[in-house]
Amino acid sequence: DEILSFTDKDRHLKVLDCTFGGGGHTKSFLDKGFTVVAIDKDTNAKNIANEFEKKHNKFSFYQINFKDIEKIFNSNSDLRFDFILLDLGFSSNQLANENIGISFQINSKLNMNYLDSGLNAYHIINHYDEDSLSKIFFEYGEIFQSKKLANYIVKNRSKKNIETNFELIELLRDSGVNFRSKKIHFATQAFQALRIECNQELNNLKIFLSKIHQFINNQGYLAILSFHSLEDRIIKNYFKNNKISKKGLFHNNQNWGYEIMTKKPIIPSNEEVKDNPRSRSAKLRLGRFIN
Numbered sequence: 001d002e003i004l005s006f007t008d009k010d011r012h013l014k015v016l017d018c019t020f021g022g023g024g025h026t027k028s029f030l031d032k033g034f035t036v037v038a039i040d041k042d043t044n045a046k047n048i049a050n051e052f053e054k055k056h057n058k059f060s061f062y063q064i065n066f067k068d069i070e071k072i073f074n075s076n077s078d079l080r081f082d083f084i085l086l087d088l089g090f091s092s093n094q095l096a097n098e099n100i101g102i103s104f105q106i107n108s109k110l111n112m113n114y115l116d117s118g119l120n121a122y123h124i125i126n127h128y129d130e131d132s133l134s135k136i137f138f139e140y141g142e143i144f145q146s147k148k149l150a151n152y153i154v155k156n157r158s159k160k161n162i163e164t165n166f167e168l169i170e171l172l173r174d175s176g177v178n179f180r181s182k183k184i185h186f187a188t189q190a191f192q193a194l195r196i197e198c199n200q201e202l203n204n205l206k207i208f209l210s211k212i213h214q215f216i217n218n219q220g221y222l223a224i225l226s227f228h229s230l231e232d233r234i235i236k237n238y239f240k241n242n243k244i245s246k247k248g249l250f251h252n253n254q255n256w257g258y259e260i261m262t263k264k265p266i267i268p269s270n271e272e273v274k275d276n277p278r279s280r281s282a283k284l285r286l287g288r289f290i291n
Contacts (some may be wrong), residue, residue: 002266002284004028005086006221013082016215018066018208020045021091023052029083030056037081039072041065041115044093048060067204070211080217086208087225088201089282102195104185107166112191113198121194126160130154140230141193145177149190152176182185191229202230209238213256216289222258223286232265232283239287258287 003025007013013034019024020040021047031035035058038049062072066086073079094100094114101108101121101284108120124136133150152175153162162168169187172179179186192215197200216222226232239260250257264284273280 005033006223006261006286007032008263011082014080014217016069016081016084018069018084018086019088019152020049022093023048023085023088024091026059027086031060033084034058036060037062037072039064039066039069042091042094043156044097045091048093065204067207069215071210073215078213080220081221082131082217083156083223083282084212084216085203085223085225088205088231089227089278091227096185101165102191103164104169104187110162110168111166111198112195115199117199119198121198121256122161122163123167123193124197126157126204136193136197137190140196140246141189142180143177143189143193143227144180149177151174161250196230202234205231205234209234213242218287218289218291221261221286223284224287226283227281230289235285236265239285243287244290256289256291258289259285261286263286269273273290 010030015029015034015036017029017036017038020026022045025040026036033069037060039062040046040049040146041064042061046061046063048066052059053061057227065070090102095103096106098106098108098113099111102114110120110151112121112127113119124133128136128198130150133153134146137146143149149172151248153171156162156171162171166258170188172187172190179189180186212222216255224235226235239258241252242254243260244250262285265276265285266281267275267284270278
Protein backbone atom coordinates (compact mmCIF):
# COMPACT_ATOMS: atom_id res chain seq x y z
CA ASP A 1 0.00 0.00 0.00
CA GLU A 2 2.83 2.41 0.83
CA ILE A 3 4.41 1.77 -2.57
CA LEU A 4 1.16 2.34 -4.47
CA SER A 5 0.53 5.54 -2.51
CA PHE A 6 3.35 7.16 -4.50
CA THR A 7 1.74 6.35 -7.85
CA ASP A 8 -0.77 8.56 -9.65
CA LYS A 9 -3.83 6.43 -10.35
CA ASP A 10 -5.04 8.96 -12.92
CA ARG A 11 -1.90 8.61 -15.05
CA HIS A 12 -0.93 5.65 -17.20
CA LEU A 13 2.44 4.70 -15.77
CA LYS A 14 5.19 2.53 -17.19
CA VAL A 15 6.51 0.43 -14.30
CA LEU A 16 9.65 -1.68 -14.00
CA ASP A 17 9.52 -4.43 -11.37
CA CYS A 18 13.16 -5.43 -10.95
CA THR A 19 12.50 -8.47 -8.76
CA PHE A 20 9.33 -10.17 -10.01
CA GLY A 21 9.47 -13.13 -7.55
CA GLY A 22 5.95 -14.48 -7.09
CA GLY A 23 4.42 -11.53 -8.93
CA GLY A 24 2.76 -9.82 -5.97
CA HIS A 25 3.94 -6.29 -6.73
CA THR A 26 3.41 -6.69 -10.46
CA LYS A 27 -0.17 -7.82 -9.93
CA SER A 28 -0.87 -4.70 -7.83
CA PHE A 29 0.51 -2.48 -10.60
CA LEU A 30 -1.43 -4.30 -13.33
CA ASP A 31 -4.63 -4.04 -11.28
CA LYS A 32 -4.15 -0.25 -11.42
CA GLY A 33 -4.02 -0.42 -15.21
CA PHE A 34 -0.29 0.32 -15.44
CA THR A 35 2.05 -1.17 -18.04
CA VAL A 36 4.62 -3.41 -16.32
CA VAL A 37 7.96 -4.79 -17.42
CA ALA A 38 9.32 -7.32 -14.90
CA ILE A 39 12.68 -9.02 -14.56
CA ASP A 40 13.97 -11.89 -12.43
CA LYS A 41 16.76 -14.44 -12.83
CA ASP A 42 14.82 -17.18 -11.01
CA THR A 43 13.35 -20.00 -13.12
CA ASN A 44 10.25 -20.32 -10.91
CA ALA A 45 9.61 -16.61 -11.40
CA LYS A 46 9.83 -17.16 -15.16
CA ASN A 47 7.17 -19.90 -14.94
CA ILE A 48 4.84 -17.63 -12.96
CA ALA A 49 5.50 -14.78 -15.41
CA ASN A 50 4.51 -17.02 -18.33
CA GLU A 51 1.03 -17.32 -16.80
CA PHE A 52 0.87 -13.54 -16.26
CA GLU A 53 1.69 -12.94 -19.94
CA LYS A 54 -1.29 -15.09 -20.97
CA LYS A 55 -3.68 -12.94 -18.91
CA HIS A 56 -2.22 -9.42 -19.26
CA ASN A 57 -1.39 -7.64 -22.50
CA LYS A 58 0.34 -4.81 -20.59
CA PHE A 59 2.94 -7.15 -19.10
CA SER A 60 6.30 -8.41 -20.35
CA PHE A 61 9.07 -10.36 -18.63
CA TYR A 62 12.83 -10.81 -19.03
CA GLN A 63 14.79 -13.53 -17.24
CA ILE A 64 17.83 -11.55 -16.12
CA ASN A 65 19.37 -10.36 -12.87
CA PHE A 66 18.54 -6.78 -11.94
CA LYS A 67 22.22 -5.82 -12.13
CA ASP A 68 22.04 -6.49 -15.89
CA ILE A 69 19.07 -4.18 -16.39
CA GLU A 70 20.49 -2.64 -19.57
CA LYS A 71 19.91 -5.93 -21.42
CA ILE A 72 16.18 -5.22 -21.71
CA PHE A 73 16.94 -1.97 -23.53
CA ASN A 74 18.86 -3.48 -26.43
CA SER A 75 15.82 -3.33 -28.72
CA ASN A 76 14.51 0.01 -27.40
CA SER A 77 17.18 2.37 -26.16
CA ASP A 78 14.63 5.14 -25.57
CA LEU A 79 12.57 3.14 -23.07
CA ARG A 80 12.19 4.90 -19.72
CA PHE A 81 9.99 4.20 -16.72
CA ASP A 82 7.80 6.31 -14.46
CA PHE A 83 8.20 4.00 -11.48
CA ILE A 84 10.98 1.50 -10.75
CA LEU A 85 10.75 -0.94 -7.86
CA LEU A 86 13.52 -3.12 -6.46
CA ASP A 87 12.38 -5.50 -3.70
CA LEU A 88 15.40 -7.24 -2.17
CA GLY A 89 13.32 -9.75 -0.18
CA PHE A 90 12.75 -13.39 -1.05
CA SER A 91 9.58 -14.87 -2.45
CA SER A 92 7.82 -17.78 -0.76
CA ASN A 93 8.82 -19.93 -3.74
CA GLN A 94 12.49 -19.25 -3.14
CA LEU A 95 12.24 -19.92 0.59
CA ALA A 96 10.46 -23.21 -0.05
CA ASN A 97 12.88 -24.34 -2.76
CA GLU A 98 14.89 -27.22 -1.30
CA ASN A 99 17.49 -26.95 -4.08
CA ILE A 100 18.36 -23.37 -3.10
CA GLY A 101 18.35 -24.06 0.63
CA ILE A 102 18.06 -20.59 2.19
CA SER A 103 15.48 -21.62 4.78
CA PHE A 104 16.13 -22.76 8.35
CA GLN A 105 13.06 -24.97 8.19
CA ILE A 106 14.19 -27.32 5.40
CA ASN A 107 17.14 -29.69 5.71
CA SER A 108 18.64 -28.95 2.29
CA LYS A 109 22.09 -29.70 0.99
CA LEU A 110 24.27 -26.65 1.59
CA ASN A 111 23.80 -24.36 -1.42
CA MET A 112 22.18 -20.91 -0.93
CA ASN A 113 23.06 -19.93 -4.50
CA TYR A 114 19.88 -18.81 -6.28
CA LEU A 115 21.62 -17.25 -9.31
CA ASP A 116 23.14 -20.48 -10.71
CA SER A 117 26.69 -19.19 -10.44
CA GLY A 118 29.59 -21.42 -9.48
CA LEU A 119 29.88 -20.67 -5.77
CA ASN A 120 27.75 -22.30 -3.07
CA ALA A 121 27.64 -22.49 0.72
CA TYR A 122 29.06 -26.02 0.76
CA HIS A 123 32.28 -24.79 -0.86
CA ILE A 124 32.52 -21.77 1.43
CA ILE A 125 31.98 -23.73 4.65
CA ASN A 126 34.22 -26.67 3.72
CA HIS A 127 36.99 -25.02 1.69
CA TYR A 128 37.42 -21.35 2.63
CA ASP A 129 40.38 -20.83 4.96
CA GLU A 130 39.76 -19.60 8.49
CA ASP A 131 40.58 -15.95 7.76
CA SER A 132 38.26 -15.84 4.75
CA LEU A 133 35.43 -17.41 6.72
CA SER A 134 35.94 -14.95 9.55
CA LYS A 135 35.93 -12.05 7.08
CA ILE A 136 32.59 -12.90 5.45
CA PHE A 137 30.94 -13.67 8.81
CA PHE A 138 32.09 -10.30 10.14
CA GLU A 139 31.46 -8.16 7.07
CA TYR A 140 28.31 -9.80 5.70
CA GLY A 141 26.81 -11.31 8.86
CA GLU A 142 27.94 -8.65 11.34
CA ILE A 143 28.95 -11.44 13.71
CA PHE A 144 31.31 -9.88 16.22
CA GLN A 145 32.78 -13.22 17.31
CA SER A 146 33.47 -14.18 13.69
CA LYS A 147 36.99 -15.47 14.40
CA LYS A 148 35.69 -17.80 17.10
CA LEU A 149 33.00 -19.09 14.74
CA ALA A 150 35.39 -19.61 11.83
CA ASN A 151 37.84 -21.47 14.04
CA TYR A 152 35.08 -23.76 15.34
CA ILE A 153 33.88 -24.58 11.82
CA VAL A 154 37.40 -25.33 10.55
CA LYS A 155 38.07 -27.68 13.50
CA ASN A 156 34.80 -29.56 12.96
CA ARG A 157 35.04 -29.87 9.19
CA SER A 158 38.46 -31.52 9.57
CA LYS A 159 36.60 -34.48 11.09
CA LYS A 160 33.69 -34.54 8.64
CA ASN A 161 32.43 -32.33 5.82
CA ILE A 162 29.44 -30.16 6.68
CA GLU A 163 26.86 -31.05 4.06
CA THR A 164 23.38 -29.82 5.05
CA ASN A 165 21.62 -26.79 6.51
CA PHE A 166 20.71 -28.67 9.67
CA GLU A 167 24.32 -29.80 10.19
CA LEU A 168 25.43 -26.18 9.87
CA ILE A 169 22.70 -24.99 12.25
CA GLU A 170 23.82 -27.59 14.79
CA LEU A 171 27.40 -26.31 14.53
CA LEU A 172 26.26 -22.74 15.01
CA ARG A 173 24.24 -23.76 18.07
CA ASP A 174 27.23 -25.56 19.63
CA SER A 175 29.87 -22.97 18.69
CA GLY A 176 29.53 -20.89 21.84
CA VAL A 177 29.26 -17.75 19.72
CA ASN A 178 27.05 -15.02 21.13
CA PHE A 179 24.86 -14.08 18.19
CA ARG A 180 23.53 -10.54 18.16
CA SER A 181 19.78 -10.72 18.63
CA LYS A 182 17.37 -12.88 20.56
CA LYS A 183 14.50 -11.63 18.37
CA ILE A 184 15.66 -13.57 15.30
CA HIS A 185 16.77 -17.14 14.70
CA PHE A 186 20.37 -17.51 15.93
CA ALA A 187 21.48 -18.78 12.49
CA THR A 188 20.18 -15.72 10.64
CA GLN A 189 23.47 -13.80 10.56
CA ALA A 190 25.57 -16.75 9.38
CA PHE A 191 23.05 -17.72 6.71
CA GLN A 192 22.89 -14.09 5.55
CA ALA A 193 26.69 -13.94 5.24
CA LEU A 194 26.84 -17.13 3.20
CA ARG A 195 23.98 -16.05 0.95
CA ILE A 196 25.56 -12.65 0.28
CA GLU A 197 28.91 -14.25 -0.55
CA CYS A 198 27.36 -16.91 -2.82
CA ASN A 199 25.27 -14.45 -4.82
CA GLN A 200 27.37 -11.30 -4.53
CA GLU A 201 24.23 -9.52 -3.33
CA LEU A 202 25.83 -6.27 -2.19
CA ASN A 203 27.96 -5.95 -5.32
CA ASN A 204 24.90 -6.57 -7.49
CA LEU A 205 23.02 -3.83 -5.64
CA LYS A 206 25.90 -1.37 -6.16
CA ILE A 207 26.07 -2.21 -9.88
CA PHE A 208 22.31 -1.68 -10.21
CA LEU A 209 22.45 1.68 -8.43
CA SER A 210 25.35 2.88 -10.60
CA LYS A 211 23.21 2.71 -13.75
CA ILE A 212 19.52 2.88 -12.81
CA HIS A 213 19.25 6.68 -13.21
CA GLN A 214 19.59 6.19 -16.97
CA PHE A 215 16.23 4.43 -17.11
CA ILE A 216 13.93 6.70 -15.08
CA ASN A 217 11.72 9.37 -16.62
CA ASN A 218 11.98 12.88 -15.24
CA GLN A 219 9.68 13.10 -12.17
CA GLY A 220 9.65 9.29 -12.02
CA TYR A 221 10.21 7.31 -8.82
CA LEU A 222 12.80 4.82 -7.64
CA ALA A 223 11.57 2.69 -4.71
CA ILE A 224 13.78 0.13 -2.97
CA LEU A 225 12.78 -2.35 -0.27
CA SER A 226 15.65 -3.74 1.80
CA PHE A 227 15.67 -6.31 4.58
CA HIS A 228 18.91 -5.89 6.49
CA SER A 229 21.20 -3.06 7.54
CA LEU A 230 23.95 -3.72 4.99
CA GLU A 231 21.55 -3.23 2.08
CA ASP A 232 19.81 -0.27 3.70
CA ARG A 233 23.12 1.50 4.33
CA ILE A 234 24.07 1.27 0.64
CA ILE A 235 20.64 2.54 -0.46
CA LYS A 236 20.59 5.35 2.10
CA ASN A 237 24.03 6.55 0.97
CA TYR A 238 23.02 6.32 -2.69
CA PHE A 239 20.08 8.67 -2.21
CA LYS A 240 22.14 10.93 0.06
CA ASN A 241 24.99 11.22 -2.43
CA ASN A 242 22.62 11.93 -5.31
CA LYS A 243 20.08 14.16 -3.62
CA ILE A 244 18.92 17.59 -4.72
CA SER A 245 19.52 20.41 -2.27
CA LYS A 246 16.81 22.80 -1.11
CA LYS A 247 18.28 25.33 -3.53
CA GLY A 248 17.77 22.89 -6.41
CA LEU A 249 21.46 22.03 -6.77
CA PHE A 250 22.53 18.50 -7.67
CA HIS A 251 24.63 17.09 -4.84
CA ASN A 252 26.56 14.81 -7.22
CA ASN A 253 27.55 17.66 -9.61
CA GLN A 254 25.74 15.82 -12.40
CA ASN A 255 22.65 16.95 -14.30
CA TRP A 256 20.40 14.59 -12.36
CA GLY A 257 19.44 13.73 -8.79
CA TYR A 258 16.64 12.70 -6.44
CA GLU A 259 14.19 14.51 -4.27
CA ILE A 260 14.20 12.20 -1.26
CA MET A 261 10.60 11.29 -0.42
CA THR A 262 11.42 9.23 2.68
CA LYS A 263 13.54 11.21 5.12
CA LYS A 264 13.41 8.08 7.26
CA PRO A 265 12.67 4.67 5.78
CA ILE A 266 9.06 3.50 5.86
CA ILE A 267 8.70 0.39 8.02
CA PRO A 268 5.72 -1.99 8.29
CA SER A 269 3.01 -1.42 10.86
CA ASN A 270 2.45 -3.88 13.71
CA GLU A 271 -0.61 -5.14 11.85
CA GLU A 272 1.42 -5.80 8.70
CA VAL A 273 4.05 -7.69 10.67
CA LYS A 274 1.32 -9.77 12.30
CA ASP A 275 -0.06 -10.66 8.87
CA ASN A 276 3.39 -11.25 7.37
CA PRO A 277 6.14 -11.85 9.97
CA ARG A 278 8.83 -11.85 7.26
CA SER A 279 8.13 -8.15 6.67
CA ARG A 280 9.35 -7.13 10.15
CA SER A 281 12.78 -6.03 8.93
CA ALA A 282 11.58 -4.35 5.71
CA LYS A 283 12.61 -0.75 5.01
CA LEU A 284 11.31 1.26 2.07
CA ARG A 285 13.30 4.20 0.70
CA LEU A 286 12.05 6.23 -2.23
CA GLY A 287 13.24 9.13 -4.35
CA ARG A 288 11.74 11.22 -7.15
CA PHE A 289 14.11 11.54 -10.09
CA ILE A 290 14.88 14.99 -11.47
CA ASN A 291 17.00 15.78 -14.52
